[in-house]
Amino acid sequence: MKGLVTKSTGSWYYVKSIETGEIIPCRVRGKFRLQNYKTTNPVAVGDYVEIELEQSKTEPSGIITFIYERENAILRKATKAGATYQIIATNLDGALLMVTPQHPFTPMGFIDRFLVLAEAYNVETTILFHKCDLYDEKDEYFQLLYNIYHQIGYKIFLTSIITKQGIEELKNFIKNKTFLLVGQSGVGKSSLLNTMDSSLNLKTQELSAKYLKGKHTTTFAEMHFLRSGGAIIDTPGIKELGLPNFQKWELGYWFREFIPYIKNCKYNNCTHINEPDCAVIAAVKNGDISTQRYNNYLNILLD
Ligand SMILES: Nc1nc2c(ncn2[C@@H]2O[C@H](COP(=O)(O)OP(=O)(O)OP(=O)(O)O)[C@@H](O)[C@H]2O)c(=O)[nH]1
Ligand SMILES: [Zn+2]
Incomplete structure (x- = not known):
């Protein structure tokens, strides 16, 4: 029976039957696990799988026997030094990166690290400037971020659950697609999902001491289906995004606005740090980057 993995809790995977829509808790066969030794989780949210129902149990449950080929996957390093990766989500049409210039402040370093990760895995990111009821368009930091990311071609929405700005446009954008939803703890992921579909009823945290301590109300990646169509994979308050191991010269290709300049660097393995005749450094100096x-x-x- 074919199904879609909608949630994982470590050892259990919740698989939605394609045919009936029923959600069946499943385990992975031990042997199967070993074949994927480089990742900590053999199966991830977003995977299409074949399952066998376990007949003996009174409660329906199943075993995942096959994973269909993935269109893409976003991974993160399970440990900083190690070569082990955790698959965050697979088969994505894109990622939605939630950014709040304030409450909480989203550092540009956080934004760029995620954008690089998504570029590395070939997943297109759309930026949501969320809680836009809290700042006006003249806010200096908002303007800085908006101008930079708009200019280099990232699609942007301004959203608010208070004024409902951008909500209908976003729902239309998501229709028939699956997106990974990413943002710092307290940025408003659960609230935004609840606003797009009130039947989801996700737990949210009030912006208080609770969030200042960095506690998370979300713990496991989970796919939510919106009544208006499409699906969102909510992620546990991702604190650190380990990039895949890469060659130094590769990184520039994940900064999309560097790409047109890279071919004009003198050395084809230029890392754009201090090499002579580096076209990227020249573009930074004259303000093009x-x-x-x-x-x-x-x-x-x-x-
Ligand atoms: N003013 C304003 N507040 C918002 C908006 N969206 C969410 N909030 C508030 O922001 C706080 C955090 O929202 P959550 O939805 O719990 O944030 P989260 O990203 O799911 O947080 P984690 O579960 O820790 O990852 C709550 O107090 C929300 O009410 C918005 O558009 N405007
Ligand atoms: Zn260079």
């Missing part, structure tokens, strides 16, 4: 983006490039490169 944002200094902030370039600094974040260096931060990631020299991590």
